[in-house]
Amino acid sequence: MRRIAVSNGKGGVGKTTTAANLAAALAREGKSVLMVDMDPQQSLTDFFMVDVTEEGTVTVSELLIAPQLDPNAAIVTIATNLDLIPGCERLAAFDGALSKMKDGPMRLKTLLGKITKNYDYCIIDTPPSLSVFVQISLNAAEDVLIPMKPNDMDAKATAHFLETVEVIQEDNTELKVSGILFTMTKNSKTQEAFSKMFKGHELENAVMKTKIRDNVKLSVSGNKGQDIFSFDSKSIGAEDYKNLAKEVLLWR
Numbered sequence: 389m390r391r392i393a394v395s396n397g398k399g400g401v402g403k404t405t406t407a408a409n410l411a412a413a414l415a416r417e418g419k420s421v422l423m424v425d426m427d428p429q430q431s432l433t434d435f436f437m438v439d440v441t442e443e444g445t446v447t448v449s450e451l452l453i454a455p456q457l458d459p460n461a462a463i464v465t466i467a468t469n470l471d472l473i474p475g476c477e478r479l480a481a482f483d484g485a486l487s488k489m490k491d492g493p494m495r496l497k498t499l500l501g502k503i504t505k506n507y508d509y510c511i512i513d514t515p516p517s518l519s520v521f522v523q524i525s526l527n528a529a530e531d532v533l534i535p536m537k538p539n540d541m542d543a544k545a546t547a548h549f550l551e552t553v554e555v556i557q558e559d560n561t562e563l564k565v566s567g568i569l570f571t572m573t574k575n576s577k578t579q580e581a582f583s584k585m586f587k588g589h590e591l592e593n594a595v596m597k598t599k600i601r602d603n604v605k606l607s608v609s610g611n612k613g614q615d616i617f618s619f620d621s622k623s624i625g626a627e628d629y630k631n632l633a634k635e636v637l638l639w640r
């Protein structure tokens with residue numbers, strides 16, 4: 389199971405939209421995909437309208453805090469080839485506790501190791517912070533895909549986030565910055581200017597050829613509980629995420 393964290397310390401860059409639609413695109417390519425919502429905002433869980441308010445529901449927060457629970461029992465089926473371990477606002481309360489536990493930062497990796505179904509990909513959505521939840525997610529991942537909008541503020545935040553990734557890589561030597569993804573792009577000139585930002589940079593080859601163009605349908609579909617392919621398979625959003633999935637399938 390190839391584990392990809394979709395992450396950036398910056399908020400509102402398209403992490404959740406990318407996690408949901410990349411996962412859906414890979415599922416449509418015939419890959420078996422497990423999504424994990426590691427954000428206490430539970431945006432990915434809300435994206436697919438999974439209700440976690442019922443008492444006794446097991447989400448990633450219970451799994452992290454009580455590792456004796458079986459993660460397989462928490463998996464929710466979203467569509468063909470597409471499953472989710474939901475997240476929950478309760479997770480926010482465990483920030484301090486997980487940081488203090490010696491094995492806290494490794495618990496996601498351990499629980500993913502107990503998943504018995506043979507998934508091809510695991511896509512982890514992460515919060516916009518440099519919190520313990522991002523640390524836990526990056527410790528469990530082999531690849532990090534970093535969405536950013538082509539503007540100076542996101543460039544600065546991304547540079548800062550890359551420093552965090554380097555710190556994690558000291559322990560998790562498997563972790564690679566496999567993709568930098570420009571999102572919500574409006575014209576090719578800005579995209580080009582920002583692609584140039586990585587020119588000669590060691591991460592130049594990580595810049596995804598696919599750019600996710602600004603497309604209001606991506607926003608509307610998320611509010612309706614549908615991935616872009618179920619919502620409007622002919623939209624440019626669907627075209628872009630399909631191309632992104634094809635690129636990700638080529639990652640070595």
Ligand SMILES: Nc1ncnc2c1ncn2[C@@H]1O[C@H](COP(=O)(O)OP(=O)(O)OP(=O)(O)O)[C@@H](O)[C@H]1O
Pocket residue numbers: 398399400401402403404405406427429431514515516571572573600601602603604605606607608610
């Ligand atoms: N390509 C796009 N075109 C238009 N709107 C988009 C696009 N991608 C995302 N959005 C919208 O932009 C907003 C932020 O996107 P999203 O929630 O995916 O970002 P995020 O990085 O996960 O945010 P957070 O940091 O809060 O978790 C959402 O309203 C989403 O619907």
Ligand SMILES: [Mg+2]
Pocket residue numbers: 403404405427431514515
């Ligand atoms: Mg999000």
